[in-house]
Amino acid sequence: MTENDSTTTTSSPLRRGGVRALAPLSVVAIVATGAALAPQFASAAPTLPPISPQNLLVKAAESNVTAYSGTVSLTTNIGLPALPDMSSGANPLSLLSGTHTLQVAANGPQKQRIALLDTMSEYDLVHNGTQVWLYDSEHNSVEHGSADHNTLTSGDHAKQDAKAKAEQLAKAPLTPQQAAQQLLAAITPTTGVTVDGTQSVAGRAAYTLVITPKQKGSLIGKVTIAIDYQNGAPLQVAIYPAGSGTPAFEVGFTSVSFSAPSDAQFNFTPPKGATVQELNGAGSKGTRGGEANGMNSESLAPQVLGKDWLTVVELHGVDLNALAKGAGSLSDPGQRDKHSNATGLFNGDPSTYIDTLLGAGTPVSGAFGSGKLYTTDFLSVLITNDGRLFVGSVTPSLLKADAAAQGMK
Structure with a gap:
């Protein structure tokens, strides 16, 4: 059993300003889906020691998990009309609706890889130090940029573009960690926080943290975050519209390892015959509707x-x-x-x-x-x-x- 009747509103160690992060999540939302993913994630609720909301926030804040790999399921259902079949393969635009599978890996802030998987294709975003790669397997096409964050100058458009790609990859709520980081950093006195039992996510025991708006006028009813019992890492995040039991946005691990991935996962070499385009200030501004x-x-x-x-x-x-x-x-x-x-x-x-x-x-x-x-x-x-x-x-x-x-x- 866990505590589910305590509420904290002010003294969170994660409080660092207003809920500005909810805007980008909403629009994941826009930059940044029908069915809830609970059947994929849930199993018998584990029995864990009781914990207060404040202590669970501390546990999440003190979590130092920077290396992981696994499979993520992401669902978006924000009420937009069904997307047309704009592409026969893996497509970032498809994340605006429906349920999608991603393979993810990270080893610190400078090494990240996200692969959007489709039946016959995938779309990869790879960040390895100063190198940024985007690969579309369906079209065998690659975008590449190099950004030295220490020597970047305002006039170097190509490096600015690559740096922006890397930052977008790091901030996009495409993993439970990225989504939870934005939400937990935004807890203010206008937010109620409770612990609502336990759950099992990707075979790992977790507490269920519930964040609830106190301000009238919000369309968000609640946010639930599964916090790993052992290491405090977020395993699943779901955002529910007010009065709805179906998430508008949900992202969570279906399998996960917290061992450091091999460096080979972050090394990328363009496949034979691939079209490679270097990111640059002039060309990339028009890319994908920019x-x-x-x-x-x-x-x-x-x-x-x-x-x-x-x-x-x-x-x-x-x-x-x-x-x-x-x-x-x-x-x-x-x-x-x-x-x-x-x-x-x-x-x-x-x-x-x-x-x-x-x-x-x-x-x-x-x-x-x-x-x-x-x-x-x-x-x-x-x-x-x-x-x-x-x-x-x-x-x-x-x-x-x-x-x-x-x-x-």
Whole structure:
């Protein structure tokens, strides 16, 4: 038996600021699925010594697991229309919905490998020191970059690109460790924390930590994190919409070893006949939609509104017509080849899917002006006619209020 009636809200050793991390997870979510994975993970609940929420947080904070390898199952179900078959093989875009299998390995912050597996193909992201590799087996294509983090200069676009790839790989919530790190680092007085029994994940005994928002207006009902009894490592993370028993996002090990993987797992040599493209500032900006019709991270000027569980992200210069036009251009094979670069992420016809997304919004107006509102039980998105986009795991009324407040500035 474990304690399930104690709550801690303020003195967590993991408290390091607001729940800013929930925005990227929500949008995993956007950068960053139907069925819950519980049947794959669960077995008889082990009997473990009781532990308080505070002590379990300490156990997780003091965990020093930096080396592991195993198989991860990742499920996303944020209420978007079913994705079309944009590619016949492993495809990072597919992580926006459905259940997927990944092979993962890490040995410290400088050695990481994630392989998205499909029946007949895989997509690999490899970070080994200053080297970053992305490999698409279906198209036998490779992207490569080298980033010396100590000598990187602002004018070295190729190294900046490679450095960004490595940082994105390290932060993406594609493993339980990465997802839990963002969530646990965000515990504030607006968060309730309890221990709700035990569970077995990938054959390992774990406590179940439950994080609950206290702020009204959040669409997130709770977050559960399985904490390994022996080493305190996160084994599984699930984010539930309010009032739902089905996770909107769930990532967890189905098998895991905490022994250091061999260095061979992080060495990558392009296969024979592979097309190799060096990452560079000019070419990679247009890769996989990084700069669509003039929209990029700089022009969008992201701004964080609200705090904690009510965090909302505002983007600027979002043009629905340009998005629809861009999707239409990708329906043409010649344009797909031009924009998809080496990885071929736009195989198939995405225009119908984009049209479905854009057409699903509800026309709204208010102090923020007018635009379209898109809602699921996990996300609210408002795109105004003047090119602003607001997104967060908050109620539509709260999202519109944030947009109105911004419009009055």
